[in-house]
Amino acid sequence: MDSISAPSSGQYVERRSSRLQWLLLLVGVILAPALSAHVGSDYITLEQNTNTHPEQASLMRSFNAQVKAPAKPISTPQHKTIKIAAVYPGLQQSDYWRRNIQAFSLRLEKLNLDYQFDDHPLPVTTSLEQRQQAIDIALAKDPDYLILTLDDTGQQRLIEKLLARQRPKIILLNITTPLKAWASQQPLIYVGVDHIKGSQMLAEHLFQQTPNKPTNIGVLYRQPGYVSRMRGGAFIDAMQQHGVRLNSAYYTQADSPSAYRATLAMLQSDNRPDFIYACSTDLALGAIQAIAEQGLTGIIGVNGWGGGSAELDAIQKQLLAITVMRMNDDTGIAIAEAIRNDLSRQPVPQIYSGRFAIVTPQLSSEQIQQLSSEAFRYSGP
């Protein structure tokens, strides 16, 4: 898993940038072994995966280079149009999914792949039955590849059934820890960023680099599930190791309004937290709104998660204290490259884990712009 540093502009920024780079590297080095040992046993960590399958390490390295590099058009003759479908929680304020799908489509075109894309973005609050219906609609067109995500056990059952059918080939986005239960029949690739690593980077940066270190925190979870558990659990664990107290925790509907309400409740309680940890962009935006309404902007910190456009905008306006920024488009590009490799019968690694960077308001707009250019190199500003 790579971490990238913020860009520099001017001597001061360069010094800060190099410090940031050093910090990110240090954080990465310190956390890397710790992370691998702290994942629930349902999942296989990246390290466990490479230990069990040593060939995966080199395969991942070469695949990472392939993702970073410009597109090389496919040379294998394509006998038919490939059909790709995606069912994902794309209808949310976070542009993570939209940008990924955009980057994915553009990369496919640059790879000269003849494809047909069936897009099914769903609201983040969609029930399991509705997701099932959307998947059924996608399957009716008999796609070759199906892009899904995995957050709850209900969806896990759905995916298991699809894996058992062996068609279409499943690509899981936003998860980088293979499920042990699928050991014999894994999806084509797990693509995403490491939630635990990102959360721990946030916690460490907050504690090491922020002058006003949080002392008690409130946590905004999404619905109960994989993402909440990984992002929320990892952050709370990391903060508690530094003696930071968990003041209150709220489960939400993974959207801004529910986060707004939860934040208001936190702020209005007698025991108000001095930092609110949001497990996603939408939750962070809801929290910002509530904090602003209470006139506590700059007093109570909020984090972003993912570093999408909305978060970067909020960072520049100093509404967010910090965010962990994914190199967003890399994951979309990785899906396209995985399909390319699969079509040309080249090996596909089991996991693609994207890069991160910590972004704070202390970064200059040029630095943020440079990071954005890197993160959104296909989906654009």
Next chain:
Amino acid sequence: MTAAQRSTTRSISLYTLLGSAILIAFSIVIAANLWGQYRLTNQLINKEITNSVRQNHALIQSVLNGQLKLLGSQLQMLSQQEELTSLDPDSQLHQIEVPLKALIGRQKQANSNDFIMLGSPDGQLCRNSYQIFITEALNCNALIAQFDSNLYNWHLAKLEATDSPILTTLTRTPIVAQNGKVLAYLYGGIVLTGNFSVINQVISTAAKQTSAVGIAYRDQIIATSAPKDSTEFDALQQAISTPDRLMHTLKENLYSMSHRVQLENSQNYDVRLISVIRTDGRTELQQGMIQQTSGILILAIFLATLIISLTLKLSLTPLGRLRNLAKQRHSGSFKAFNPGSITEFKQLSQEVANILTDLKNTEQQLRDNSYLLAQSHREQKALNSRNRKLLHQLFNLQEQERKHLAQELHDQLGQPLAVINTDAYLIKVDSTASDKIISFSESIQRNVNEMSDVVYRRISSLRPMPLNDLGLLEAVRHMPALDNLKQLNIGLEIDLPPTLPTLTEQQQIHLFRIIQESLTNIIKHSQADQAWLRIQLHQTDFQSPATLVLEIRDNGIGCSSSALEQSGGFGINGMIERVNSMKGSWSLTQNRAAGTCIRVRLLLTDSDNETISQVPSAPL
């Protein structure tokens, strides 16, 4: 029927013996294979035992997982009860506990948790709401403090008790208010220490030969089906110290093995399941296979010894006979050789018989040839002797002929020439003779003198006159060849003794002819400009006979034997035969740098029959 015929009918091929050996080897291989199979079976049994252990392990893992899942879902169901979720978001723990206890009371039958605790979101406060099977009062703070990670559902926690720590599983689920706020966490779990429910579930469905199972935490057995003072318990203890290895307890043929048990969604790996397997059938199999293997091996070794002895006897006996026969090969008793029953030896004996017959025939042929050769040699020797005699006769005849011819020349041609010379002289000194006549007479005189010289030289060469009158030394000094040397500017140093002992006429002639022949060779072939002729006498005292040494040497280029032979007369061969006839010794050395040297040694005895050394006969 002869012995040979009988042996033919009883013929055994070595291949038969080899086949027998292979058969025995095959038996040994079978025995080894049986042993291998025993080991393989042993391994299979071990594998089977290991599989049984793994099966038990999977079983307890499954039982545990099932239990924990049930506990978790019951806890979750409890947390989602309306009585709890509809509470005021600002409710305190004691306010939450009231409806919680009521719910537990109502659902007691459906609750599998051994304890249920209520904890604040920050983990600071807690209340012990329900406990069963635990005699001690729960210290909820101590237990919750062991819930060290939010990433995992299940944890292992130690509950301090009076006797010894009690191990429990621990999980939690949030009680979420309707506004999403986590009101509190509901903690629950089961006690693993002494949990016979789990143990009995495993035992009831475990592999048939499972004798006992146990759950261990680190190095301590916390629950087991085995009584404490039993062998099974000892086997359980033994397996704790060597995890993941199959241990064998000889006493009651028990096998034990421990494996890690992982709680679902936990990072704790300190719990182990130990299975004890009893394998009575294995001992029977072991004994049976050892008996069978031993029996086959003993039989194979016995048969092998027997056949090897027979083979050695059959092989070595004819070899011994053959060796004895070889010692007595001159006795001609080979036909009595009994090659024994081995076909290959019979074939070998036949081959040896053929070889011996051939050898005998060859020996006879060689003997005949040797006799013929000896006869031929004798004939050759006689022929040589006759030839030598003939040569000597030839020498004598030649000398007589020369002598006669010289006499004839002297008498028939010398006298008239002397008369013509005298007449010419008288004509020349006649006062009346004209100058022309005087000139003619002087011419006649010169021609006559030249003729006389020629005739004289011919006579001398045919028969050296001084040899008869003055002896060898004077004959050598007047040898006509000396003039020829002088004419050719070849210097000659002559070193002769003042006198010689009395030599026979034959000796004188032979020595003279050898000198003459040698000088002729120098003139014709040597290209020398200097020659030496020496005759020496060696005599140690007057009593002993003298030795005459003749040496003719030059500084020329030497000459080939063919050239010497072609020099006229009888050449080298003639010289050798002359020396031989005098019973003297002879040597010839020559090279391009030092020229040629012929040396003749002649022992001068009273009796000519005595010789100094034997001279090799030259081919004639």
